[in-house]
Amino acid sequence: MATFTWYLQGTTATTVDATDIFQFAAATFNSPITVGAYNDTTHVETSVGGDKSSGNTPKNSKYLTSSTVSISGGASQNLNTVTTANSPIKINFSHGTSVQTTSAVFYAYDGTTTSAAPTEVTFKAAEQGDSTWTDAEGSASAVSLNDQAASTSHDFFILASVSPDTVGLKTAFRFRCELTYF
């Protein structure tokens, strides 16, 4: 049976379970990001509002320019120099038999209609190794993930950065991954 598992990477990876959410924040957990600014930290929040990733020093990717990023508060670097270990989001696709993956994509949407952009949020994403960020808002604008050769386990490493367009908590905002395998 095939399974997807999502992680927020850090000194130890935090598994993002079905009832958890990704939280993008300013300097600390639950701190709001100023309108027009981008996230300084990324966390996994439990269904009761707990900081699930607090002990794992989670990674953060902050959009600076179309081709640069700050990783966990570090200096500006070219996006394509970020390592897999420093990529905040890891999605593992496992399959009991050895399969190839093709046409994988990652994007954010409004939580209702996959073609719709998240509401009142500017979203940037990239696959590890990409040279430029993608405005991955809605399925038509998804980040394309590299095809992978036959294996029983496939890891996709992703950088994501978020900026609120208006004041207030943004919840019409959801991540989605699609892939083809055989």
Added chain:
Amino acid sequence: MTMEHNVKWQVSLNNGETLYEGKGNFVEVEGELSAWNKMQEYILVNNLEITSLSLYTDSGQRWNLPSKGNNPKFRAFDLAQKPYKLQLERVFGMDYDAQQNPERYTTINAFYDYEGVTYKLSIWVDERNTNNTWTFFVKA
């Protein structure tokens, strides 16, 4: 551990053989190539070609793509352009909070070349509810 899909493939080859996912050498065994990849390896080693591709379930449902064969029963099929390639794919889609119940489809595709442009006829069958099926025809 043997793993099976609800929706399985059946192929006919140009040597007259018919192969089924989950039967003979084409069972899904953990750690080995997928049944489809085993079949692809088999036809490559033996220099064979797929002439028809179908999906089926153990409960008797069946979905057929147009065949590459040369002896159709009806004139309409005889006159129709033949696909140059037949292919199976499995598609997963999931939100990060839907890990326990991802959307899973088994798809079969027939590729056509028309005036230098490739077109694809796809049949998608929902693995979670095989009564849900879609067909579309697009420029590939």
